[in-house]
Amino acid sequence: VTVTPILSVLPTRGLVDEKFKVALENLPPRFPVTLHSLHQSEDKDYWEAFGYYVSDDRGRVTVSQDASLGGTYTGAEPMGLLWSMRPVPGSRTGLRLRKMDVQSPMVVLISAYKGHVFEGFREQPPMASAVTERWYMAPGVQRIDIRERGVKGTIFIPQGPGPFPGVLDMWGGGGGLVEYRSALLASHGFVSMALDYLSFETFKTHNECLSYFEKVFSIIQQHPQVIKDRVGICGLSLGATVTLTMAAYCKSISPRCCVCISGSHVFPSGVSFAEVFQFKEMDMGKARLDEQKRVIWRDMILPIPTDPQRKVAMGRIKCPLLLVNGDDDQNWATVESAEDMAKMMRAAGNDHLLTTLTYHDAGHLIEPPYTPHFRASNFIVQHSKQKVVMLWGGQTKPHADAQEDSWEKILAFLRQHLYPCPSSSLPQAKL
Amino acid sequence: METNLWRLLLSVQPSRGLVDEKFSVRVQNAPPAHPLTMHALLHSEDGDTWEAFGHYVTDSGGDVNVSEDPSLGGTYDGVEPMGLLWSLRPAPGSRPGLRFRKRDAQTPMQVRLSVYQGHQSEGFMDRAVLASVMVERWYMAPGVRRVNITEGGVTGTLFLPPGPGPFPGLMDLWGGGGGLVEYRPALLASHGFASLALDYLKQADVKNEYFEDAYRVLQQHPQVCKNRIGLVGLSFGSSVALKMSVYSNVIQPRCIVCVSGSHIQHVGGTLADIFADIAKNQKKTRYNEENQVIWRDLLLPVPTDLSKKVDVGRLQCPLLLVVGEDDQNWPVPESADDMREMMEGAGNSHLLTVLSYPRAGHLIEPPYSPHCRAGTFMAAGSRKKFIALWGGEVAPHSRAQEDAWRKTLDFLRENLYCSAD
Numbered sequence: 137v138t139v140t141p142i143l144s145v146l147p148t149r150g151l152v153d154e155k156f157k158v159a160l161e162n163l164p165p166r167f168p169v170t171l172h173s174l175h176q177s178e179d180k181d182y183w184e185a186f187g188y189y190v191s192d193d194r195g196r197v198t199v200s201q202d203a204s205l206g207g208t209y210t211g212a213e214p215m216g217l218l219w220s221m222r223p224v225p226g227s228r229t230g231l232r233l234r235k236m237d238v239q240s241p242m243v244v245l246i247s248a249y250k251g252h253v254f255e256g257f258r259e260q261p262p263m264a265s266a267v268t269e270r271w272y273m274a275p276g277v278q279r280i281d282i283r284e285r286g287v288k289g290t291i292f293i294p295q296g297p298g299p300f301p302g303v304l305d306m307w308g309g310g311g312g313l314v315e316y317r318s319a320l321l322a323s324h325g326f327v328s329m330a331l332d333y334l335s336f337e338t339f340k341t342h343n344e345c346l347s348y349f350e351k352v353f354s355i356i357q358q359h360p361q362v363i364k365d366r367v368g369i370c371g372l373s374l375g376a377t378v379t380l381t382m383a384a385y386c387k388s389i390s391p392r393c394c395v396c397i398s399g400s401h402v403f404p405s406g407v408s409f410a411e412v413f414q415f416k417e418m419d420m421g422k423a424r425l426d427e428q429k430r431v432i433w434r435d436m437i438l439p440i441p442t443d444p445q446r447k448v449a450m451g452r453i454k455c456p457l458l459l460v461n462g463d464d465d466q467n468w469a470t471v472e473s474a475e476d477m478a479k480m481m482r483a484a485g486n487d488h489l490l491t492t493l494t495y496h497d498a499g500h501l502i503e504p505p506y507t508p509h510f511r512a513s514n515f516i517v518q519h520s521k522q523k524v525v526m527l528w529g530g531q532t533k534p535h536a537d538a539q540e541d542s543w544e545k546i547l548a549f550l551r552q553h554l555y556p557c558p559s560s561s562l563p564q565a566k567l
Numbered sequence: 568m569e570t571n572l573w574r575l576l577l578s579v580q581p582s583r584g585l586v587d588e589k590f591s592v593r594v595q596n597a598p599p600a601h602p603l604t605m606h607a608l609l610h611s612e613d614g615d616t617w618e619a620f621g622h623y624v625t626d627s628g629g630d631v632n633v634s635e636d637p638s639l640g641g642t643y644d645g646v647e648p649m650g651l652l653w654s655l656r657p658a659p660g661s662r663p664g665l666r667f668r669k670r671d672a673q674t675p676m677q678v679r680l681s682v683y684q685g686h687q688s689e690g691f692m693d694r695a696v697l698a699s700v701m702v703e704r705w706y707m708a709p710g711v712r713r714v715n716i717t718e719g720g721v722t723g724t725l726f727l728p729p730g731p732g733p734f735p736g737l738m739d740l741w742g743g744g745g746g747l748v749e750y751r752p753a754l755l756a757s758h759g760f761a762s763l764a765l766d767y768l769k770q771a772d773v774k775n776e777y778f779e780d781a782y783r784v785l786q787q788h789p790q791v792c793k794n795r796i797g798l799v800g801l802s803f804g805s806s807v808a809l810k811m812s813v814y815s816n817v818i819q820p821r822c823i824v825c826v827s828g829s830h831i832q833h834v835g836g837t838l839a840d841i842f843a844d845i846a847k848n849q850k851k852t853r854y855n856e857e858n859q860v861i862w863r864d865l866l867l868p869v870p871t872d873l874s875k876k877v878d879v880g881r882l883q884c885p886l887l888l889v890v891g892e893d894d895q896n897w898p899v900p901e902s903a904d905d906m907r908e909m910m911e912g913a914g915n916s917h918l919l920t921v922l923s924y925p926r927a928g929h930l931i932e933p934p935y936s937p938h939c940r941a942g943t944f945m946a947a948g949s950r951k952k953f954i955a956l957w958g959g960e961v962a963p964h965s966r967a968q969e970d971a972w973r974k975t976l977d978f979l980r981e982n983l984y985c986s987a988d
Contacts, residue, residue, distance in 0.1 A: 147581035148708040265730030267710025274582045276701035296699040558573035558598040
C-alpha cells in the first residue's frame with residue numbers, strides 16, 4: 137500500500153504578492169517527487185509549473201528551503217511554482233496571463249506526483265493535491281466604476297476610515313481597463329484608480345490631452361477618501377510616458393511622486409503628446425523582427441534624440457521619481473532613456489529627485505510578483521489593429537526576481553512619499 | 568500645503584486565513600512611543616457582537632507588532648499573537664450565556680481589526696478609528712468539498728479534502744446539545760481527513776446501530792481508506808466513541824480522540840438509557856453564585872461496577888484524552904484518572920495519552936475562537952434552557968485549545984497517515 141503524503145500550502149488564501157509555504161510530509165525517505173501547479177485562466181487556457189525534489193531522511197519536502205533539481209525552475213525557490221508557470225503543451229501560442237476580474241481569486245491547484253515527471257500531468261493521478269487562492273483584492277477593499285466627464289476607470293478604496301493617499305495607475309499601449317495592479321495597491325492602503333485612457337475618442341491637440349489628464353487627476357484628488365496633497369502616479373510602458381508628461385506639463389496638478397516602469401521620456405511618434413495617442417506618425421521603419429518573426433520595437437526611439445521637442449522636459453519634474461527598468465527590454469529602449477533622463481536632470485539640477493532601478497535580464501513587462509513571465513506575447517497594435525507577436529524580453533528567473541524586488545521597492549517608495557510620516561512634534565491625527 | 572496629520576498603516580497577514588492559522592498584525596507609521604489600542608470586532612450569525620482589545624505603545628520606529636510586542640492590558644495581556652481572537656467576548660449589553668459557534672462552515676468568520684488612539688477600554692463604537700481592516704477566518708480550505716449524507720438512514724455532512732484521495736476518515740461526534748455541527752469536521756478536512764459530522768440526537772431513541780451504519784457509510788465511501796478511520800468526540804460524543812470502539816464489532820477505529828469525555832455510562836443500553844441514568848442523579852446538580860449549572864457531580868463517584876463504565880481495558884487502538892482540569896460540566900479529570908488505572912491494570916496503557924490542562928474548561932475547541940466559561944445550554948429533545956457552567960479561564964483555556972489542537976492533528980496524522988498497514 138502506498139503511503140499517502142500530506143501536502144500543505146499556507147496561507148491557503150493569500151494576496152498575489154504574499155509568499156506561500158508549500159510542504160510535503162509523510163513520504164518515504166529519499167523519495168523523488170514532482171511538485172506541480174495548475175491554473176486555468178479566465179480565457180480557459182491551462183498554465184503549469186513544476187519542480188523536482190527528493191524528500192529528506194524524514195520524508196519531507198519543504199519548497200521554501202529545498203532545491204528544485206529541475207522542471208520549470210531550479211534551486212531553492214519558494215514561489216517558483218507560480219512565477220515559472222507557462223502554458224501547458226498544446227496550448228495556443230503567444231499567451232499572456234492577466235486577471236481581468238479582480239473580485240475573484242486566481243485558483244491554483246498544487247499537486248505532488250511520484251517521481252520526476254515532465255509531461256502528462258493530466259493523465260496520471262497525483263499522490264496528493266491542495267488548492268490555494270491568490271487574490272488581488274484584500275477583504276473589504278471597495279471597487280467603484282468611474283464613468284464621468286468622458287473618463288472611464290475604476291477606483292479601488294482600501295478598508296478603514298480614510299482618507300488615504302491616492303495613486304493614479306496607468307498601463308501601456310495595449311489599452312483596455314486593467315485593474316489588477318490598482319486592486320493590489322488598494323490592498324496596501326492607497327486609493328487607486330485604474331484608467332482606460334486609450335479609448336478616449338480623439339486627442340486632437342496637445343492641450344486637449346493635457347486637460348484630459350488634468351481632469352483624470354482631479355477625479356482622484358477630489359475624491360472624498362483621498363488626501364489631496366498625497367496623490368502619486370504610477371505608469372507602465374506608454375503609461376510611464378504619460379506620467380512624465382503629466383508631471384512636467386500639467387499646470388494644475390502636482391503629483392507627490394511618480395513611478396515609471398519600463399517607460400521613456402521620448403515621445404514615440406516623434407513630436408507631440410497628442411500624437412502619442414494617434415500613433416499615426418509613429419515611425420515603424422525601425423521596428424525589427426527576430427528569427428521567430430516576433431516584433432522588436434526597442435530601436436524605434438533610438439538613438440535617443442537630442443531635440444528637446446521630442447522628449448519630456450525632465451528639468452520640469454518637481455517630485456521624486458522612481459524608474460524601474462529591465463536591461464533586456466526588447467520593446468522600448470528604457471535603459472538608454474533612463475540614462476538620458478538622468479543627464480537632463482543633472483543639467484537642470486533636479487537629479488536629487490531621481491532613483492533608477494535597473495534589473496539585469498528582466499524584460500519590459502515588470503508586473504506585481506509571482507505571476508508568470510512572458511518573453512513574447514500576442515499584441516494588437518492600436519492604430520493599425522494589426523495582430524503581431526511582440527517581443528518583451530527578459531529571462532524567466534531574473535525577470536521574476538525583478539518583479540519581486542521592484543514591487544517591494546515601489547510600495548516602499550509610495551509609502552515613503554505618500555503616507556505622511558509623523559514626527560514627535562506633530563499633533564495627533566485630525567480626522 | 569502640508570497637512571498636519573499622520574496616517575497609520577495597519578496590515579494583517581494572511582487577510583484570509585484558516586481558523587487555526589496564526590496571523591501577524593502590524594501597525595506602522597505612527598509616532599514613536601505612542602499609545603494605541605488594537606481592537607477586534609466580530610458579529611455572530613445570531614447578530615451578537617463580540618469584541619477584544621489590547622493596549623500597546625509603539626516602539627521607537629512608530630511600529631507595533633502584535634506577535635512580538637506585549638499588550639499592556641485589555642482583554643488579554645502580554646505577548647499574544649492571537650489574543651485579539653481568543654479573548655473575544657460578548658460586547659457590553661449582550662444577552663447572557665452566549666457561545667460563539669459558526670453554523671455555516673462554508674463562509675468565513677469576518678473579524679474587523681481596528682486601531683484606536685490611546686488606551687481605550689470601552690465605547691469603541693462611539694470613537695473614530697485610526698485604521699481598520701477586515702480579516703476572514705475560514706473553517707474550510709479552498710478545494711474542500713461538502714457533501715450531504717442521507718443514505719442508510721444516516722444524517723450527516725461529509726467534508727472531503729481536495730485531491731484524488733483516498734483519505735483517512737474521521738467520524739466527528741459532538742455533545743449533548745445535538746444538531747449537525749460542521750465546523751470542526753470542515754477544519755479537519757482542511758487538514759487532509761475525510762470527516763463526517765453526524766447528527767445523532769435527532770430522536771431520543773437513537774439505536775447503537777445508527778453509529779455502526781454511519782461508520783459503514785464512511786468506510787464505503789470511494790474516497791475514504793476503509794482501514795484508516797478514527798473517531799473524534801467532544802463531551803457526550805466522547806462517551807459514544809469510547810463505547811462503540813470497545814463493544815461494537817463494526818466500529819474498529821484506528822485511533823480515538825476524546826475531548827472532555829468520560830467513560831462513565833450505563834453500558835449495554837441505548838443513549839436514551841444513558842440519559843435516563845444521568846437524570847436519576849439530578850439532585851447532585853449544583854449551582855454557583857451566578858446560578859449557573861454545575862453538572863460534574865452527576866456522574867460521580869466513579870463507579871467500580873463494570874456495567875456502569877466502558878471497559879477501556881479492552882481498547883485495541885491508541886486513545887488520546889484531552890482534559891480540562893477546571894471542567895465544571897463533566898468529571899473529566901476523574902474519568903481520565905480512572906481510565907488510566909483500568910488500562911494499566913489491563914496492560915494496554917501504552918495506547919493511552921492524556922493531555923491535561925490546568926484552568927481549562929469543558930469546551931476545548933479548535934484554537935483562536937472565543938472561550939465560553941458559561942453558556943446557554945439546551946439538551947437535545949428538551950425545551951429547558953440552562954446556563955451551564957463549562958469552566959476554564961480565558962488565557963489558560965485558550966492556550967489549552969491551541970496546544971490540544973496541534974497535538975490532536977499530530978496524533979491523527981501519526982495514526983491515520985503514517986502508521987503502516
